[in-house]
Amino acid sequence: MFEGSKLAKKYKIKKCECPSGKMIRFVEPCLLFFLSQGSSYGYELMEKLNNFGFPKVNPDPAMVYRTLRYLEKEKFVTSNWDTNGSGPAKRNYDLTEKGIGLLHVWAESIKMRKQVLEKFIKQYKKHFKNNKNILLESST
Amino acid sequence: MFEGSKLAKKYKIKKCECPSGKMIRFVEPCLLFFLSQGSSYGYELMEKLNNFGFPKVNPDPAMVYRTLRYLEKEKFVTSNWDTNGSGPAKRNYDLTEKGIGLLHVWAESIKMRKQVLEKFIKQYKKHFKNNKNILLESST
DNA sequence: TCATCTATATGTAACTTACATATGGCTTAT
DNA sequence: ATAAGCCATATGTAAGTTACATATAGATGA
Numbered sequence: 527m528f529e530g531s532k533l534a535k536k537y538k539i540k541k542c543e544c545p546s547g548k549m550i551r552f553v554e555p556c557l558l559f560f561l562s563q564g565s566s567y568g569y570e571l572m573e574k575l576n577n578f579g580f581p582k583v584n585p586d587p588a589m590v591y592r593t594l595r596y597l598e599k600e601k602f603v604t605s606n607w608d609t610n611g612s613g614p615a616k617r618n619y620d621l622t623e624k625g626i627g628l629l630h631v632w633a634e635s636i637k638m639r640k641q642v643l644e645k646f647i648k649q650y651k652k653h654f655k656n657n658k659n660i661l662l663e664s665s666t
Numbered sequence: 667m668f669e670g671s672k673l674a675k676k677y678k679i680k681k682c683e684c685p686s687g688k689m690i691r692f693v694e695p696c697l698l699f700f701l702s703q704g705s706s707y708g709y710e711l712m713e714k715l716n717n718f719g720f721p722k723v724n725p726d727p728a729m730v731y732r733t734l735r736y737l738e739k740e741k742f743v744t745s746n747w748d749t750n751g752s753g754p755a756k757r758n759y760d761l762t763e764k765g766i767g768l769l770h771v772w773a774e775s776i777k778m779r780k781q782v783l784e785k786f787i788k789q790y791k792k793h794f795k796n797n798k799n800i801l802l803e804s805s806t
Numbered sequence: 807t808c809a810t811c812t813a814t815a816t817g818t819a820a821c822t823t824a825c826a827t828a829t830g831g832c833t834t835a836t
Numbered sequence: 837a838t839a840a841g842c843c844a845t846a847t848g849t850a851a852g853t854t855a856c857a858t859a860t861a862g863a864t865g866a
Contacts, residue, residue: 533774537767559790569813591815614813614862627677633790634673640783643776650699650773709844754831754844
């Protein structure tokens with residue numbers, strides 16, 4: 527939701543379906559990517575997600591843990607308990623070859639999505655540049 | 667789904683949650699944008715969506731019509747029947763001021779989403795460039 | 807020992823999308 | 837004139853996904 531943004535206020539938009547910074551369909555590829563950098567476990571992966579770049583959105587533990595179990599079920603990762611170190615036991619995950627493949631497939635998909643978003647923004651900008659009566663915030 | 671892609675085949679990935687070209691949370695902003703270019707009606711808007719750049723995905727009429735009704739309910743658009751011209755009557759839609767506002771809010775949101783996707787891809791590329799054992803398709 | 811943090815886990819409500827199907831006017835060809 | 841086919845709108849519901857709530861339990865420290 528984007529209720530808090532300046533624009534939303536300007537136009538008095540209370541209810542907005544915009545996902546803003548939410549990580550739609552993003553937990554799985556992120557987990558795969560993090561794991562491609564080395565084995566890790568749920569809680570830590572959740573924190574990495576937290577710092578990834580979704581503004582003001584903290585990830586749902588349920589999503590993280592369930593996605594990891596799903597990935598394991600489908601043989602994209604393997605897991606084993608790590609009882610070393612301090613604190614409660616962690617379930618440690620490792621990417622499989624198949625998991626690396628899935629990451630690459632996701633990357634392809636994300637590239638396409640990016641292109642579609644880019645196309646939208648380009649057309650949007652082009653249109654509203656010619657109609658200068660409308661406010662445009664942050665011209666990136 | 668991306669089952670058909672070369673990568674997916676290479677890694678024998680049958681089940682993949684990647685949304686590929688699907689228009690997740692994209693129908694509403696697209697409709698708003700199309701309407702910002704001039705009034706139109708459901709069927710035509712659907713065709714515009716069809717040609718927008720989602721590869722191999724045709725939009726769901728249900729989504730289009732329901733989204734339009736929702737937008738009207740929330741006063742982002744107005745509608746009236748157009749019985750002129752050939753063929754059955756069309757319900758013609760026009761953006762309101764509030765609707766233009768919503769479009770701008772969506773644009774903000776989409777920019778952010780794009781940035782997150784970009785960040786992912788950048789990190790992904792950086793990581794796998796240093797690990798040359800893995801195939802990278804289409805280096806855009 | 808009681809609160810707090812780390813860590814994993816599950817149940818379910820809420821939301822979104824996808825698929826199926828219905829309806830009816832208009833046009834065109836037979 | 838009538839049947840086929842397209843244009844156009846509409847709704848019901850299944851399937852899929854995310855969000856919220858809550859449970860459990862070991863370790864740590866006051």
